[in-house]
Structures are given as C-alpha cells and as structure tokens.
Amino acid sequence: MGGGAMAKVEIKRGDIFYADLSPVIGSEQGGMRPVVIVQNDIGNHYSPTVIVAAITARIQKPKMPTHVGINSEYVGIEKDSVILLEQIRTIDKQRLRDRVTHLDDDTMKRVDHALLVSIGLLNQGAKHKQQRSASSTYKIKKTV
Numbered sequence: 001m002g003g004g005a006m007a008k009v010e011i012k013r014g015d016i017f018y019a020d021l022s023p024v025i026g027s028e029q030g031g032m033r034p035v036v037i038v039q040n041d042i043g044n045h046y047s048p049t050v051i052v053a054a055i056t057a058r059i060q061k062p063k064m065p066t067h068v069g070i071n072s073e074y075v076g077i078e079k080d081s082v083i084l085l086e087q088i089r090t091i092d093k094q095r096l097r098d099r100v101t102h103l104d105d106d107t108m109k110r111v112d113h114a115l116l117v118s119i120g121l122l123n124q125g126a127k128h129k130q131q132r133s134a135s136s137t138y139k140i141k142k143t144v
Helices: 041-046 105-118 126-143
Strands: 015-020 032-037 049-056 067-070 081-092 096-102
Touching: 015 049, 032 081, 041 049, 067 105, 081 105
Parallel strands: none
Antiparallel strands: 015 032, 015 096, 032 049, 049 081, 067 081
C-alpha cells in the first residue's frame, strides 16, 4: 500500500496499520507509526477517511485510563507499546501504509473502554462529574 495510491484493501475496526501522520502541530503524535482503526466498518468501507488512534513504543505501560497496553509478542509488532486513545484523529486512507495485524476481542474491549473515557462518555469519578455538571449547567444558563 504505497504512499499516495491507496489500493483496494479491506480496512476493519481493530486493524493495526502503519500510517504517515505528518505533518503535526504541537503535541500530536506524528511520523510513520502504527495506528489502530477505531472507526466502524461501514465508515471504513464507504468513507475516504478513517478514525485512528496513535500507538507509541515510548511508553511501555499504560499510565492513563485512556491508554491500552499491547504486548509485542502477542500482537506481532516490534516493541511493547501503548495505544493512546487520547490521540484519536481522522486521517485520509492515503496516509495508511502496511497492515500489521488485527487486535483480538479482549484488547478491543479495553480499547472501547478507553475510548469511552477519552470522549467523556464514561464517568471517572462522581465528584468530578458533579463539579463538571454544575459548571456546565451554569454556562448553558448564562449563555442562553
């Protein structure tokens, strides 16, 4: 799957591809790196873009609830790595290069959980939720 011309390759949720994420700004993950496809398979089939999460080998163990650790021997990548579900982005399929592997169901369940945390659909503490809810309500009432 060379750069520029995206061959007709079936892209599935849970696939790991190498992707060219450059250029980047600030703290975005960039360069040629593995990414996991997190977009649904209907979107993967029909859309010219895919939603991915960056993977890094610079962190070997998850440090945040948005991190999912993956074992290199089990998954078939070079180094133990971490999927960064706080680093999700939409990319054109032309950025995808070689398909590496497909994640198993158990790992994808952990990815799904970390995604829910990342986009704020899963509570990470009742106190924090109450504070956020109160300030959001105030802002909504104030702006309306």
